[in-house]
Amino acid sequence: MARxxxxxxxxxxxxTRRGTFKKRRRGLMKKxxxxxxxxxxxxxxxxxxxGETVPEVFPSHAGAAKILxxxxxxxxxxxxxxxxxxxxxxxxxxxxxxxxxxxxxxxxRDREIRVLLHKAMRGSLPGLVGLNIEELTSVGWKVE
Amino acid sequence: MATATAxxxxxxxxMGRQKIEIRKIESEEARQVCFSKRRAGLFKKxxxxxxxxxxxxxxxxxxxxxxxFSFGHPSVEAIxxxxxxxxxxxxxxxxxxxxxxxxxxxxxxxxxxxxxxLRTQLEAEKARKERAxxxxxxxxxxxxxxxxxxxxxxxxxxxxxLMAFAAALVExxxxxxxxxxxxxxxxxxxxx
Numbered sequence: 001m002a003r004x005x006x007x008x009x010x011x012x013x014x015x016t017r018r019g020t021f022k023k024r025r026r027g028l029m030k031k032x033x034x035x036x037x038x039x040x041x042x043x044x045x046x047x048x049x050x051g052e053t054v055p056e057v058f059p060s061h062a063g064a065a066k067i068l069x070x071x072x073x074x075x076x077x078x079x080x081x082x083x084x085x086x087x088x089x090x091x092x093x094x095x096x097x098x099x100x101x102x103x104x105x106x107x108x109r110d111r112e113i114r115v116l117l118h119k120a121m122r123g124s125l126p127g128l129v130g131l132n133i134e135e136l137t138s139v140g141w142k143v144e
Numbered sequence: 145m146a147t148a149t150a151x152x153x154x155x156x157x158x159m160g161r162q163k164i165e166i167r168k169i170e171s172e173e174a175r176q177v178c179f180s181k182r183r184a185g186l187f188k189k190x191x192x193x194x195x196x197x198x199x200x201x202x203x204x205x206x207x208x209x210x211x212x213f214s215f216g217h218p219s220v221e222a223i224x225x226x227x228x229x230x231x232x233x234x235x236x237x238x239x240x241x242x243x244x245x246x247x248x249x250x251x252x253x254x255x256x257x258x259x260x261x262l263r264t265q266l267e268a269e270k271a272r273k274e275r276a277x278x279x280x281x282x283x284x285x286x287x288x289x290x291x292x293x294x295x296x297x298x299x300x301x302x303x304x305x306l307m308a309f310a311a312a313l314v315e316x317x318x319x320x321x322x323x324x325x326x327x328x329x330x331x332x333x334x335x336x
Contacts, residue, residue, distance in 0.1 A: 005263075007316040008195050008256045020236075021197035028189050028201075035186055035205065040168045040286040043205040045190065046227050050198045055227060068228055071204050071212055081288050082213040083220050087248075090255040111276035118283040118318050144201035 042067050071099045179207055187215040
C-alpha cells in the first residue's frame with residue numbers, strides 16, 4: 001500500500017474524493033469481513049456515500065437487518081455502553097496519542113541523559129561546558 | 145499458517161506485517177485479542193471514511209462475549225433509523241446524535257486538527273527517541289571501562305570493580321554539582 005500521510009479532513013477535490021471513497025469503502029467492507037470470520041462474531045457495516053440514498057452494506061441488506069434487530073432488542077444500557085460517534089471516538093484517540101507522546105518523550109529524555117552521563121564518565125566533556133542547568137541537574141539525579 | 149512478508153531490518157517493535165489466513169482463530173484468548181485490535185481498527189477506518197469523504201457510516205459488532213460495540217457518524221441511531229426505520233424512538237438517540245449542526249462541525253474540525261497535530265508530534269518524538277538510541281549505541285561502541293560499567297549488571301561485578309565504579313560515580317557527581325553551582329552563579333551575576 002502506498003504509505004502517504006493523509007490529513008484528516010474532507011477532501012476538497014471531487015474526483016479524488018470519489019476515488020478515495022470507493023477504495024476506502026471497499027477496504028472497510030473487507031476489514032469487517034475479516035473481523036467477522038477471524039473472531040467468529042456478528043458484524044455489520046452501513047455506508048451512505050454523499051448524495052446516496054441506497055447504502056452499501058456488509059454483510060448484506062438482509063444479514064445486516066438481522067444483526068441490527070438483535071442490537072435493537074438489547075436493553076438500552078447495553079446498546080449505549082460501547083456506542084460512539086465521531087466526537088467521542090476522536091477524543092479517545094486524542095487521549096491515547098497524548099499518552100504515547102509523553103511516553104516517548106520520557107524515554108527520549110532518559111536516553112539523552114544516559115548519553116550525557118556516558119560522555120561525562122569517559123571524560124569527553126571537559127569542564128562539562130556547554131550543558132545547561134537542566135541537563136546538569138538531570139545527570140546529577142541519574143547518578144544518584 | 146503465517147508467512148512473514150519481508151520487512152526492513154530495523155523494525156523490531158512487533159512482529160510486523162504478517163499475512164494470515166482468514167479463518168476462525170482457534171485459541172479463545174488470541175481471538176479476543178484479535179477482536180479488540182481489529183474492532184478498533186475497523187472503527188478507525190469507518191471514522192476516516194466519514195471525515196475524508198463526507199460519508200455517513202455505522203458499524204455494529206458483537207464481541208465473542210456478546211457485548212455490542214457500535215460506531216456511527218453522525219450517530220449510530222441516525223444511521224440505523226435511516227436503514228431500518230424503527231417504530232419506537234429511543235430516547236438515547238438524542239444523546240448519541242448530539243453535536244450536529246454548524247457548531248458540531250466546527251467542533252469536529254477542531255478535534256481533527258488536534259488529532260493531526262498530535263500525530264505529527266508523535267512522529268517527532270519517535271524520531272527523537274530513535275536519535276537518542278543511536279547516540280547511545282555510538283557511546284557504547286566508543287566506550288571505555290566507565291561506559292561499560294554503566295551498562296553492566298551490578299550483580300555480575302566483583303567487589304573491587306563495584307568500589308571503583310562507585311568512586312567514579314562520586315567523582316562525576318562532584319564535578320556535576322560543582323559545574324551546576326558555577327552556572328547558577330553566573331546566571332545570578334548576569335541578573336544583577
